[in-house]
Amino acid sequence: MAQFYRPKKTTVKRQRINAQPVVGLDHQGRGIVRHQGQSYFVAGVVPGDEIDYTITGKHQATCERIRQSSEQRVAPPCKYYQQCGGCDLQHLSVTDQRAHKQRVVGELLQKYGAISATEMLPIIAAEGWHYRQRARLAVHWNPRQQKLTLGFRAKQSKTIIAVEQCLTLSAALSELLRPLQHALAQLDLVKQLGHVELIDATVPQVLLHLHGAVTELSAADQQRLMQLSEQQQLQVWWRVGEALPSPLSPEQELPRYPSASGSIEFYPGDFLQANAALNLQLVETAVAWLDPNTSDQILECFAGAGNFSLKIAASGAQLTAVEGVPSMVERLQAQAQQRGLNIKAVHADLDQPWRRQKWAQPAFNKAFLDPARAGARQVCEELTKAPAVDTIVYVSCAPDTFARDAGVLQQGGFKLRKVQVVDMFPQTHHIELIGLFSKE
Numbered sequence: 397m398a399q400f401y402r403p404k405k406t407t408v409k410r411q412r413i414n415a416q417p418v419v420g421l422d423h424q425g426r427g428i429v430r431h432q433g434q435s436y437f438v439a440g441v442v443p444g445d446e447i448d449y450t451i452t453g454k455h456q457a458t459c460e461r462i463r464q465s466s467e468q469r470v471a472p473p474c475k476y477y478q479q480c481g482g483c484d485l486q487h488l489s490v491t492d493q494r495a496h497k498q499r500v501v502g503e504l505l506q507k508y509g510a511i512s513a514t515e516m517l518p519i520i521a522a523e524g525w526h527y528r529q530r531a532r533l534a535v536h537w538n539p540r541q542q543k544l545t546l547g548f549r550a551k552q553s554k555t556i557i558a559v560e561q562c563l564t565l566s567a568a569l570s571e572l573l574r575p576l577q578h579a580l581a582q583l584d585l586v587k588q589l590g591h592v593e594l595i596d597a598t599v600p601q602v603l604l605h606l607h608g609a610v611t612e613l614s615a616a617d618q619q620r621l622m623q624l625s626e627q628q629q630l631q632v633w634w635r636v637g638e639a640l641p642s643p644l645s646p647e648q649e650l651p652r653y654p655s656a657s658g659s660i661e662f663y664p665g666d667f668l669q670a671n672a673a674l675n676l677q678l679v680e681t682a683v684a685w686l687d688p689n690t691s692d693q694i695l696e697c698f699a700g701a702g703n704f705s706l707k708i709a710a711s712g713a714q715l716t717a718v719e720g721v722p723s724m725v726e727r728l729q730a731q732a733q734q735r736g737l738n739i740k741a742v743h744a745d746l747d748q749p750w751r752r753q754k755w756a757q758p759a760f761n762k763a764f765l766d767p768a769r770a771g772a773r774q775v776c777e778e779l780t781k782a783p784a785v786d787t788i789v790y791v792s793c794a795p796d797t798f799a800r801d802a803g804v805l806q807q808g809g810f811k812l813r814k815v816q817v818v819d820m821f822p823q824t825h826h827i828e829l830i831g832l833f834s835k836e
């Protein structure tokens with residue numbers, strides 16, 4: 397039998413350390429403490445706190461007691477804060493959260509690629525609360541107690557914390573939580589409920605993710621959900637697996653969300669930026685940096701349903717927009733046609749090499765990308781080989797993979813000219829940013 401090398405498991409002796417200062421915050425928003433030359437990361441504490449902690453892993457520790465609070469510490473206003481895994485920075489003032497996010501981006505760029513942006517612009521920010529236009533809620537049905545729990549997962553656990561209000565959700569969505577919980581608990585299909593998505597669009601949208609062999613809703617469920625949608629002025633959709641969502645009523649129209657180029661039609665379940673107000677500024681800023689014009693041939697990667705694409709192509713540039721989810725590619729192409737825009741929407745897996753990909757044209761002179769958290773290493777490697785690309789705008793929701801990919805672009809002859817952080821996810825450690833690269 398083949399033998400494989402298995403690294404030895406290191407067991408860490410739990411050790412209690414008392415009265416130590418927190419000296420910094422890491423990029424995941426955890427406090428940093430130092431012991432015998434080692435750094436340990438502790439959730440829920442801020443620089444300037446003096447704490448007692450227990451070392452629980454190679455680099456992990458848990459806070460046992462805050463002996464003295466830092467001046468940066470604020471009282472988290474959400475009543476679910478201690479259990480809910482949603483917001484992990486509510487104990488830090490919004491001003492300090494923003495300063496921290498700016499610092500993290502600079503540090504990660506240095507750490508991964510020894511890169512410094514020529515210019516680090518001031519953070520783009522808006523409201524710190526009630527900013528989320530979408531949420532994914534976990535559901536659990538307890539048949540013995542006949543009880544449905546609707547809420548968010550607890551910190552580092554699968555347990556669901558029931559929530560009846562949420563301070564980061566838009567007010568319209570937060571107010572839906574209680575009636576929704578009540579209505580879902582009455583459904584025949586309650587056992588088939590996987591999770592629920594809420595989206596604040598033209599009218600609020602509720603998407604039920606079901607498991608099992610559901611092909612239609614029972615007449616009783618149809619009626620209950622119709623009543624919910626009339627009472628709460630919302631639209632209900634349901635889907636099994638990756639199938640296109642089915643509308644509760646055949647008259648239901650696809651929802652739209654406001655974008656920098658007029659409203660965009662989408663299917664509930666499609667990717668949607670979390671923060672409606674900042675999305676508008678994100679798109680305006682990123683497209684201004686790309687500076688598209690009628691003689692440009694632009695490649696856009698990770699295009700979604702066209703949030704940036706429609707704005708870029710409105711300049712008259714020729715745009716090839718690549719996306720991995722077929723229904724979003726169709727939406728994008730249809731909306732480009734309605735607006736008479738020069739967009740070729742393409743379905744492709746951008747983790748694959750571009751050899752023999754018909755859409756990969758040597759004439760592209762600019763590129764725009766907005767990948768998921770995993771980043772865009774393959775795309776960046778390909779862009780360094782693209783003969784005519786001299787300008788790249790990269791929107792990222794993960795500064796660590798952005799920094800890694802910036803290193804790839806730098807090796808390939810691009811220079812990071814400027815970076816701007818966008819505070820899309822206040823109260824959490826998550827960071828959105830825009831980077832502009834051009835050829836050295």
Ligand SMILES: C[S@@+](CC[C@H](N)C(=O)[O-])C[C@H]1O[C@@H](n2cnc3c(N)ncnc32)[C@H](O)[C@@H]1O
Nearest residue numbers: 667698699700703719720745746747766767768
């Ligand atoms: C952060 S979203 C951005 C979408 C769009 N730019 C927007 O603002 O709405 C990332 C997009 O990349 C797509 N995606 C993720 N991995 C992909 C891959 N390997 N190939 C193609 N598309 C991918 C996702 O489906 C998603 O639409």
